[in-house]
Amino acid sequence: MVSVVLNRAAAAVAAAALAALILLIVLQVVGRRVLGAPIVYTDEVSGYLLVVLTFLGLGYAMQHGDHIRVEILTRRLGGPALRAFRVAWCLIGLAFTGLLAVRTAALALDSSRLSAFSIVAQIPLAPIQAVAPAGFLLLFLQLLVQLVEAVRSRP
Amino acid sequence: MTWELTGVVYLAVMAGLLLGGVWIAIALGAVGVVGLLFVNPALLAGIESVAWNTIDSFILTAVPLFLFMGSLIMNSGISARFYRGLAPWLSHVPGGLAQSNLVACSIFAALCGSSVATAAAIGAIAVPEMRARGYDMRITTGTLAAGGTLGILIPPSIPFIIYASAVGESVGRLFAAGIVPGLLLTIAFMVFLGIQVRLRPGLVPAARETVTWAARLRGLADVVPVVALIVLVLGGIYAGVMTPTEAAGVGAAGAVAVAAVYRRLTWAALRRSFLETIRTNAMILFIVIGAQIMSFALVSAGIPRGAVEAISGLSPSPWVIFAALVAMYLVLGCMVDALSLMLLTLPVVFPIVQAQGFDPIWFGVVLVLLLEAGLITPPVGMNLFVIQGLSNESLGTVATGSMPYVALMILLVILLAVFPSVALWLPARMY
Numbered sequence: 169m170v171s172v173v174l175n176r177a178a179a180a181v182a183a184a185a186l187a188a189l190i191l192l193i194v195l196q197v198v199g200r201r202v203l204g205a206p207i208v209y210t211d212e213v214s215g216y217l218l219v220v221l222t223f224l225g226l227g228y229a230m231q232h233g234d235h236i237r238v239e240i241l242t243r244r245l246g247g248p249a250l251r252a253f254r255v256a257w258c259l260i261g262l263a264f265t266g267l268l269a270v271r272t273a274a275l276a277l278d279s280s281r282l283s284a285f286s287i288v289a290q291i292p293l294a295p296i297q298a299v300a301p302a303g304f305l306l307l308f309l310q311l312l313v314q315l316v317e318a319v320r321s322r323p
Numbered sequence: 324m325t326w327e328l329t330g331v332v333y334l335a336v337m338a339g340l341l342l343g344g345v346w347i348a349i350a351l352g353a354v355g356v357v358g359l360l361f362v363n364p365a366l367l368a369g370i371e372s373v374a375w376n377t378i379d380s381f382i383l384t385a386v387p388l389f390l391f392m393g394s395l396i397m398n399s400g401i402s403a404r405f406y407r408g409l410a411p412w413l414s415h416v417p418g419g420l421a422q423s424n425l426v427a428c429s430i431f432a433a434l435c436g437s438s439v440a441t442a443a444a445i446g447a448i449a450v451p452e453m454r455a456r457g458y459d460m461r462i463t464t465g466t467l468a469a470g471g472t473l474g475i476l477i478p479p480s481i482p483f484i485i486y487a488s489a490v491g492e493s494v495g496r497l498f499a500a501g502i503v504p505g506l507l508l509t510i511a512f513m514v515f516l517g518i519q520v521r522l523r524p525g526l527v528p529a530a531r532e533t534v535t536w537a538a539r540l541r542g543l544a545d546v547v548p549v550v551a552l553i554v555l556v557l558g559g560i561y562a563g564v565m566t567p568t569e570a571a572g573v574g575a576a577g578a579v580a581v582a583a584v585y586r587r588l589t590w591a592a593l594r595r596s597f598l599e600t601i602r603t604n605a606m607i608l609f610i611v612i613g614a615q616i617m618s619f620a621l622v623s624a625g626i627p628r629g630a631v632e633a634i635s636g637l638s639p640s641p642w643v644i645f646a647a648l649v650a651m652y653l654v655l656g657c658m659v660d661a662l663s664l665m666l667l668t669l670p671v672v673f674p675i676v677q678a679q680g681f682d683p684i685w686f687g688v689v690l691v692l693l694l695e696a697g698l699i700t701p702p703v704g705m706n707l708f709v710i711q712g713l714s715n716e717s718l719g720t721v722a723t724g725s726m727p728y729v730a731l732m733i734l735l736v737i738l739l740a741v742f743p744s745v746a747l748w749l750p751a752r753m754y
Binding site for chain 2: 179182183186187189190191192193194196197201211214215216217218219221222223224225226228229232234235236237238239240241242253256257260261263264265267268271272274275297300
């Protein structure tokens with residue numbers, strides 16, 4: 169499955185971002201409190217690392233069934249009704265994540281056109297902002313897989 | 324269109340999507356999108372900035388860091404060691420291992436920001452040990468489900484971080500405000516349990532194990548490093564040496580160090596902790612994104628302002644409003660999970676609370692306490708499900724065992740209403 173492979177790879181990148189985040193913050197605390205030399209761009213870069221580790225985790229979490237739902241009314245469903253609901257959930261999810269993928273891609277394209285840079289560290293913004301649509305796209309793919317599964321499931 | 328009518332449309336779409344079982348993050352975001360289409364479709368061009376600005380945040384960076392810290396403490400087996408190290412110290416307190424559950428939960432709560440994780444970490448060790456010794460399963464599961472809820476009241480706490488970032492308050496002050504109520508609630512739980520087993524001795528095994536001081540001191544070796552890590556993280560925040568996000572990073576690194584000292588830092592435990600953190604963080608922050616889009620739509624439709632004006636037009640006593648909010652959270656808490664309920668309601672509730680002149684830090688603590696009650700009230704209480712899954716007991720057993728603790732939480736809410744300084748005294752003394 170393409171979606172499984174892609175989401176696993178994305179999770180690996182997200183985990184690397186988390187490791188980098190831990191390292192960066194420890195260095196910052198040591199730099200500021202012990203050496204008296206703060207790393208000025210920690211706040212900014214931390215935010216970007218959070219962007220990477222969050223958006224790239226969206227599809228992976230969906231693949232593992234981690235995104236929570238209110239199941240109080242639907243848990244007793246079975247047969248054709250459950251299938252209809254599963255299809256509906258996926259369609260609503262696809263519409264929402266598709267919209268967000270398109271809109272956040274527009275944001276990244278704007279930054280690219282204006283060649284915008286971050287304020288402190290002077291990092292080009294477009295590649296980091298492009299992580300958001302990439303993450304929504306991975307979630308979109310995973311929902312597509314789940315939609316196909318739901319349609320094919322035998323009531 | 325009036326704000327009332329728009330409000331009704333929002334409520335209907337939201338109830339339909341949520342109760343229909345759509346993923347909560349997507350349901351909240353979709354309500355926002357539908358709402359924006361309703362008010363002014365041009366506003367849809369704002370959602371990318373909402374999504375981006377929500378996650379590009381130094382404050383929320385603390386969320387995955389604290390998740391990782393708790394996850395690694397559990398996956399490297401440190402939580403099991405400190406539970407066993409703690410037990411000999413509580414062997415003579417009426418309730419025995421059930422008291423250890425409560426104390427272990429309150430300590431783990433100080434290492435991790437989630438109630439579900441706290442209940443799962445301590446429950447996984449406690450359930451088999453207590454079953455083997457013949458504890459009543461209502462006592463076992465009740466103390467674990469209720470004790471686990473301390474995870475979000477005793478700092479660090481993911482709901483406090485998200486509340487702070489949503490309403491623009493200081494995470495450090497909220498953390499400090501949770502400490503005294505968290506300790507009070509732990510003590511109230513322990514006293515209640517002590518009385519319960521005195522009145523019905525059959526609930527716990529009759530034979531008390533004789534514990535030597537040598538065993539106690541050996542146990543100390545497993546408790547001290549964990550407590551040192553807590554002191555480092557919370558002390559660093561309280562003394563103003565570190566921001567909460569910095570303390571979270573130091574805590575995450577500290578958990579790696581503690582695991583290494585115990586020689587339990589395996590590749591498998593690390594890998595598992597990293598991937599669990601990525602998944603849970605994505606789940607939580609996706610809900611935050613959805614909620615921010617919904618909040619943007621609600622504000623665009625003028626609903627929070629309309630609600631505040633309508634209520635101030637009625638000019639009821641602030642305590643009537645307060646009682647209504649408490650009732651609302653207790654009811655909704657039975658159906659929706661804690662964090663989602665908070666994010667779902669804050670855009671409208673917070674302006675009302677502010678207009679009534681309540682302290683936002685104090686309200687954060689009260690809100691988290693009410694959310695804790697929701698974690699152990701059926702039919703939907705996340706902690707009930709976690710402990711039910713671990714123990715293979717019926718939901719009824721777990722829920723009956725947990726019920727008395729809900730009453731204690733409500734008592735603490737009343738105490739906080741009468742004496743706000745229970746929460747506000749400590750943060751007022753910070754740096």
